[in-house]
Amino acid sequence: MSTVKFKNSLLENLDIEIIKRLRLRSITFELGHEIEFPANPIDNLFFLEEGMASMTTTFQDGSQVEVGMFGYEGVIGVSALMGTKRSLNRVYTQIAGHGYSCPIEVARREFSLGGSFQSHALRYVQTQLVQTAQSTGCNAKHDAEQRLARWLLLCADRVHSVTYKLSQDFLSHMLGSSRPTVSITAGILKEKGLIEYSRGTIHILDVAGLEKISCECYHIIKDHLDNCAQFDSGITR
The missing domain is CATH 2.60.120.10 (Jelly Rolls)
Structure with missing residues (x-):
């Protein structure tokens, strides 16, 4: 190593x-x-x-x-x-x-x-x-609110922070949704006290609450990203 x-x-x-x-x-x-x-x-x-x-x-x-x-x-x-x-x-x-x-x-x-x-x-x-x-x-099965929650959580995991800069244009591309849809969905999460969004900065206020909103895809992807060896028999270094 x-x-x-x-x-x-x-x-x-x-x-x-x-x-x-x-x-x-x-x-x-x-x-x-x-x-x-x-x-x-x-x-x-x-x-x-x-x-x-x-x-x-x-x-x-x-x-x-x-x-x-x-x-x-x-x-x-x-x-x-x-x-x-x-x-x-x-x-x-x-x-x-x-x-x-x-x-x-x-x-x-x-x-x-x-x-x-x-x-x-x-x-x-x-x-x-x-x-x-x-x-x-x-993207095919779950609604915009579930997908946005999943994506925001995965971002936070990757950067080890609940606060990061992200534009609505980027979010719309990532979710395959229109910008107005993303704006409305982010507004719903904000009204629920789960996130703050201002001037291109996302701040997750309630991680556990966001996880409840998110679909099961969040934990499936997170588990594989966090532990690539989950289904391995072992790797020789």
Whole structure:
């Protein structure tokens, strides 16, 4: 395990020799930072230490729906380790932060060695699959209030804070709803004393209350993000 203290869970579980071979470079992610765009080459992997990014599917009319969320627990661009050369989705920063980048060719070489980097990367792929499947079902099955509660809670978990900056435009993209719908739904949560929302800043006042409003998808996704090894037989470091 690395002797360097990382906040990113994947990096924290790697030996120092692997960390050195990855040639990590510190990077700052501003709000709205474009990390991947459909059809653009994937040149780097990104490991968030702080902040949060969303992966969205973009439709012909320009609308977007979130299909994945990235925080401190994993890596952005992992599909490139399995042969993908160009991004299939848009990935951009929803909450500003910082982390590390790694050249994709360097990462592919390390992945091909079959050691702990490969094991942890594949484990995170499993987590992404669960998150994407659950989010897709959630968008189709649950109402706007449940989905907004779920999303706000997941954001708070990823940034370790009940207060963070987030615009209504971003929220509407993430939930696949119109901005007026998001505004009305956020207003309902505010009236119930669950959140405060002012000038682009969300403050969760009652986490337990928000969990009651949220659908079961919140805990399913949270459990997999918090513990990627939930269904593993163990990983050799």
